[in-house]
Amino acid sequence: MAENGGADMAQTSETVGPDRAGRSPRVMLYSHDTFGLGHLRRARALAGAITCANPEASALILTGSPVAGRFTFPGRVDHIRLPGVTKRSDGSYVSQTLGMDIDATTALRSGLIQSAIQQYDPDLLIVDKEPTGFRGELIPALDQLLDSGRTKLVLGLRDVLDAPDVLAAEWERKGAIEAVETFYDEIWVYGLKSVYDPTAGLDLSDAARMRMHWTGYLRRVAEEPGTAPDKPYVLITPGGGGDGQSMVNLVLAAYERDPTLRPDAKLVYGPFLSGEKRGDFERRVAALGGRVSAIGFESEIETLFANASGVICMGGYNTFCEVLSFDKPAVIVPRTVPRLEQYIRASRAEDLGLVRMLDEERDGMTPEAMIRAIRGVVKQPPPSSAAISHGLLDGLTYVTGRVTKLIDPRASCAAE
Numbered sequence: 001m002a003e004n005g006g007a008d009m010a011q012t013s014e015t016v017g018p019d020r021a022g023r024s025p026r027v028m029l030y031s032h033d034t035f036g037l038g039h040l041r042r043a044r045a046l047a048g049a050i051t052c053a054n055p056e057a058s059a060l061i062l063t064g065s066p067v068a069g070r071f072t073f074p075g076r077v078d079h080i081r082l083p084g085v086t087k088r089s090d091g092s093y094v095s096q097t098l099g100m101d102i103d104a105t106t107a108l109r110s111g112l113i114q115s116a117i118q119q120y121d122p123d124l125l126i127v128d129k130e131p132t133g134f135r136g137e138l139i140p141a142l143d144q145l146l147d148s149g150r151t152k153l154v155l156g157l158r159d160v161l162d163a164p165d166v167l168a169a170e171w172e173r174k175g176a177i178e179a180v181e182t183f184y185d186e187i188w189v190y191g192l193k194s195v196y197d198p199t200a201g202l203d204l205s206d207a208a209r210m211r212m213h214w215t216g217y218l219r220r221v222a223e224e225p226g227t228a229p230d231k232p233y234v235l236i237t238p239g240g241g242g243d244g245q246s247m248v249n250l251v252l253a254a255y256e257r258d259p260t261l262r263p264d265a266k267l268v269y270g271p272f273l274s275g276e277k278r279g280d281f282e283r284r285v286a287a288l289g290g291r292v293s294a295i296g297f298e299s300e301i302e303t304l305f306a307n308a309s310g311v312i313c314m315g316g317y318n319t320f321c322e323v324l325s326f327d328k329p330a331v332i333v334p335r336t337v338p339r340l341e342q343y344i345r346a347s348r349a350e351d352l353g354l355v356r357m358l359d360e361e362r363d364g365m366t367p368e369a370m371i372r373a374i375r376g377v378v379k380q381p382p383p384s385s386a387a388i389s390h391g392l393l394d395g396l397t398y399v400t401g402r403v404t405k406l407i408d409p410r411a412s413c414a415a416e
Contacts (some may be wrong), residue, residue, distance in 0.1 A: 019121075024058060025056060025057040025123050025124075025403075025407050026058055026120060026121065026122045027047070027050055027057060027059045027060075027124045027125075027407075028059070028060050028062065028116070028117065028120060028122035028125045028126070029043040029046060029047055029059060029060070029061045029062070029125075029126045030113070030125065030126070030127045030128060030133065030138065031043045031061065031062070031064070031065070031129075032064050032082075032128070032129075032130055032133055032134035032137075033063045033068075033082075033084075039063070039065070039128050039129065040065040040067075040068055041318045042128060042158070042190070042218065042317065042318060043061045043063065043126075043128060044061065044073065044074075044077070045218050045220065045318075045396065046059075046126065046156070047059035047061055047073070047074065047077040048073075048077060049218075049397075049399060050399070050400055050403050051074055051075065052400075053400035053403075053404075054404070057076065057403075058076040058077070059076065059077045060078055060080065060116070060120050060122070061079040061080070062080050062113060062116060063080070063082065064081075064083070064085065064109070064134070065084075067272075067297070070297060071299050072299060080112070080116055082109045082112060082113070083095065083096070083097070083105055083109055084096035084097065085102065085106075085134070102135070106135045106136075106137050109137050110137040110138070110140055110141070113133070113137060113138065113141050114141045114144065117141050117144070121151075122151055123151060123406075123407045124151065124152045124154065124403060124406055125145065125152070125153050126154045126188075127153070127154065127155050127156065127184075129156070129157060129158065129161070130174075130176070131155055131174075131176040131179035131180050131183070132174055132175060132176055132179045136174070142179070142182075142183045145183075146182070152185050152406040152407070153183050153184045154184060154185060154187070154188055154402075154406070155180060155187045156187075156188045157187065157189050157190065157199070158189075158198070158341075159189065159190060159192075159195060159198060159217070159317065159345065160191075160196050160198050160341045160342075160345045160348075161198040161339075162339045163201075163339075163340045164202075165201060166340070167198075167201055167202065168201045168202055171202060177202065177203060177204065180204065180208055181205060184211070185211065185406065186211050186212075186213060186402065187208065187211055187212045187213070188212075188213050188215050189212060189213070189214050189215065190215055190217060190218055190395050191214065191215075191395075192214055192217075192388070192391065192392060195348060195349075195352065195388070196344065196345070199212070213398070214391075215394070215395040215398040215399055215402075216391040216393055216395040217324055217325075217393050217395050218321050218393075218395040218396050219324075219325045219394075219395065219396055220318075220321055220322050220325040222300070222305070222306040222326075223300060223302070223303075228307065231264065232263040232309040232378070233263050233264050233265060233266045233307075233308060234263050234264070234265050234266070234308065234309060234312055234374055234377060235265075235266050235268070235304050235308035235311045235312070235313075236248070236251050236266065236267040236268070236292075236311075236312050236313070237267075237268045237270070237304075237311070237312075237313045237314070237319060238269070238270055238273065238313070238314045239270055239313070239314050239318070239319050240270045240271060240272045242270070242272030242273065243335055244273055244314055246365070247314055247333045248267065248269065248273065248281055249281075250333070250365060250367065251265065251267065251292075251312060252281065252284045252288075252292065253370070254367045254370035254371045254374060255288050255291055255292055256287075256288070257367040257368070257371065258367075258371050261291070261371055261374060261375065262375075263309055263310075264291050264292065264293070265291070265293070265312075265374070266293055266294075266295075266304060266308070267285070267292055267293065267294040268295055268297070268298050268301060268304065269281070269296050269297070270296075270297065271296065273296075274296075278296075281294070282294065302322060302325075305322045305323075305325075305326045305328060306326050308326075308328055309377075310329045310330065310331075310374075310377035311323055311328045311330040311331070312330070312331050312370075312373060312374060313330060313331075313333070314332065314333055314342060315332040315333070315334035315335070315341075315342030315343070315345050315346040315357075316342060317345070320345060320349070321393075323354075323355060323383060324354070325393060327382040328382060328383070329355075329377050329378065329380045329381065329382045330356070330377065331355065331357070331373040331376075332345075332346040332349070332357050332358070333358045334346040334357065336360075349383075352388065353381075353383075354383035354388075355383055356373070356376070356377070356380060
């Protein structure tokens with residue numbers, strides 16, 4: 001199978017009713033968003049590219065993210081906020097605000113999803129990462145869509161999901177393999193097989209694998225170039241911040257330990273790093289005399305990437321796309337729990353010469369190790385997109401081609 005190929009398995013729909021004749025294309029994106037920003041930011045990037053490529057199309061994002069309202073959305077893109085859930089340290093889930101048990105909350109979310117699909121009547125539904133949705137909440141809607149035959153269904157996967165054996169057990173427990181085989185017209189992997197195959201440990205049929213498309217990574221751009229910085233800075237970002245306390249603590253300890261450490265740092269905590277710990281970090285930042293500046297949240301963080309001399313970051317998918325898109329030298333500090341996703345991505349990227357990784361076993365998670373990382377990041381070569389085979393950052397272009405092909409099978413597709 002070609003890297004950016006995959007057989008065209010989309011079926012020509014003969015069940016489109018007259019009510020769809022002549023109307024503008026409609027795309028719905030589902031992202032369960034129980035933690036962090038990754039799913040919502042990926043859905044937002046995809047929706048923006050789809051509506052930009054087709055000025056008549058609209059896109060509607062279903063998201064559980066509690067901070068969805070803090071983002072701006074492109075023209076003809078809107079979102080519906082599903083009731084939020086929070087994952088406890090023991091792996092169980094609770095409702096964020098409603099005072100309902102998790103079964104009742106899931107049932108409510110499932111009903112809202114079904115209602116939104118019935119009313120919006122999408123030509124295409126793109127499901128992010130979870131084939132059955134959060135706790136199976138998508139299955140009733142998928143059953144209805146399969147019966148109607150009116151909507152094409154796509155499963156979108158990031159480049160790395162988890163360690164293969166862990167993922168295989170998780171998907172078996174959730175019935176995800178059966179869902180992929182039953183419901184989805186195509187599977188899009190937002191990466192390249194030559195970098196990593198997130199499905200390597202999954203018992204997918206040959207037919208399902210023939211429906212896979214390797215799109216390339218999703219390029220990011222700075223909508224506003226911003227003003228050039230007065231002096232160089234290293235961008236420090238733990239993504240959404242919910243699990244970024246250790247990295248932020250290490251960065252601040254490095255600047256506290258070494259008064260001569262340069263460049264200065266711009267720290268973006270992320271919206272989920274808050275409360276007492278955030279207050280403690282704020283006091284430490286203030287004591288550093290301007291060598292570190294900090295903000296809680298930046299919806300257009302691409303501008304900060306564009307103007308940075310280097311990046312110290314965690315290893316989430318969207319942050320990795322930004323490092324590649326802006327060709328920024330970067331040191332990734334990956335988390336290893338609850339998933340090995342970030343560690344796998346960072347170690348593979350380091351093997352390919354794209355980034356450096358701060359490895360706890362090899363380098364140690366000490367202020368001295370972080371001092372070396374900050375001093376060194378501005379001297380290391382950037383991860384030039386030319387270093388990898390053709391298509392590294394072609395994901396959004398490839399996706400818009402597939403959307404056109406799925407919505408109108410008669411149309412020519414640049415991705416073919």
